[in-house]
Amino acid sequence: MTPDTIARLTRLRHALHQAPELSGQEEQTAARIADELRARGADTVLTGIGGHGVAGVFDSGQVGPTVAIRCELDGLPIQEQSDAEYVSRIPGKGHLCGHDGHMVMVLGVADYLRGNRPKKGRVVLIFQPAEETGQGAIAYRVDPQFAKIAPDYAFSLHNLPGLALGEVELCEGPANCASRGMRIVLTGKTSHASAPQDGVSPAAALASLMPQLAGLGQGGFLDADFALTTVTHANLGEPTFGVAPGEAELWVTLRTVADERMQSLIVEAEALVDKTATDHGLGCEISYEDVFEACVNEPEAVDILNQSCAKTGVSCTLTASPQKFSEDFGQFGKDAKAAMFWLGAGTAHPQLHNPDYDFPDELIPVGTAVFVASLRSLLW
Structure with missing residues (x-):
């Protein structure tokens, strides 16, 4: 050249x-x-x-x-x-x-x-x-x-x-990891902030899910069992003092070396989210974006x-x-x-x-x- x-x-x-x-x-x-x-x-x-x-x-x-x-x-x-x-x-x-x-x-x-x-x-x-x-x-x-x-x-x-x-x-x-963005929406019911017991707040579920999801994949050696889950975004309710929240959103990136491990990580993560939502009386929707195969x-x-x-x-x-x-x-x-x-x-x-x-x-x-x-x- x-x-x-x-x-x-x-x-x-x-x-x-x-x-x-x-x-x-x-x-x-x-x-x-x-x-x-x-x-x-x-x-x-x-x-x-x-x-x-x-x-x-x-x-x-x-x-x-x-x-x-x-x-x-x-x-x-x-x-x-x-x-x-x-x-x-x-x-x-x-x-x-x-x-x-x-x-x-x-x-x-x-x-x-x-x-x-x-x-x-x-x-x-x-x-x-x-x-x-x-x-x-x-x-x-x-x-x-x-x-x-x-x-x-x-x-x-x-x-x-x-x-x-x-x-x-x-x-x-x-050569490059598989990854995908997991978007979780938890739905309860709003209430007046003076009467939170009359609503269904997703706050406790959101607080519980963040460390538990992160615990599903903590990185380590880049082999076939490698898994890393990273919380990238969380949102709870609206920015107001008068309303107890009725909805929460959590974004998590799932990352693995192997596509097979990704599928098992998805099963683990979805099971955890479903159980947590059920235990707290919440509706739950899960969707995926930015999906990369290995x-x-x-x-x-x-x-x-x-x-x-x-x-x-x-x-x-x-x-x-x-x-x-x-x-x-x-x-x-x-x-x-x-x-x-x-x-x-x-x-x-x-x-x-x-x-x-x-x-x-x-x-x-x-x-x-x-x-x-x-x-x-x-x-x-």
Whole structure:
């Protein structure tokens, strides 16, 4: 990758950074990506996949595997705190997970493909919406257009604060935890604050559930039995002194390494909530949001990424420990040999989703090079 190409991709990254769009709202980002792919000579550009998803296809015209490189389009509902000239221009929204950087690395692959067509098979560059909610990859895969580009192999990355800048970690098997948001609504009956005995307050049930649910999963070693439950939000009644509450709401995040353990954790949590509600004479409703299945790296795909790092001079460490955060990239592994690697953003770099996080531009040529080497190993 030439210095001019790196500089151009960096400017593009900054432009994308200034205009973040939330999950499911990535219309302008998607339109720009589609234009960038056309400018780079993609044979086919598909849009509107699973919402605002985009795909750029570079086809050799010869028989061979389809290899996908995937990135994400969406930003976050967080106010950015930065002195950078390219700080987000959208109040309350920011690219504070690095998806802007991921996009330009995949466009860097398109830059390479413009002048170096695969000798067999085809490359599909996937720009996926709504990763932050866990809905984007599912919607992308079930879209009828996906059948036209369904890959045999799929690769992705995520930048990782805490890991040395430009270094790679790679994990065979479970790579990212399953997680889901559990929303609990407890319903009783309001009463005058002077006569609470004439109502049915959910206060005691709410106070009881918070530590009990947290006790169902306390973290620990990241193995098949790992479970972590985190209380993230609680609300009781209305902000008034004259009414004893009649409703409470509790949000809890459930997290496991394995999908099977998630199912057993759900059974345990729902049983606890149902019993507590019954014991306190309350109605109860449970719903789920932000549902992520576990992301599992396939061994052959991991080996390809590991060899690609060696070919490009990128330090790569194989680890047995998955990441606690979730990723919907695992959905692509249902159809393809898939693997995701983690690319170090720096040991002292602000954490993902922090208001002062910013993607390190130094990673652009590194991630691009690993992707290109992986494509070359399969299609040249």
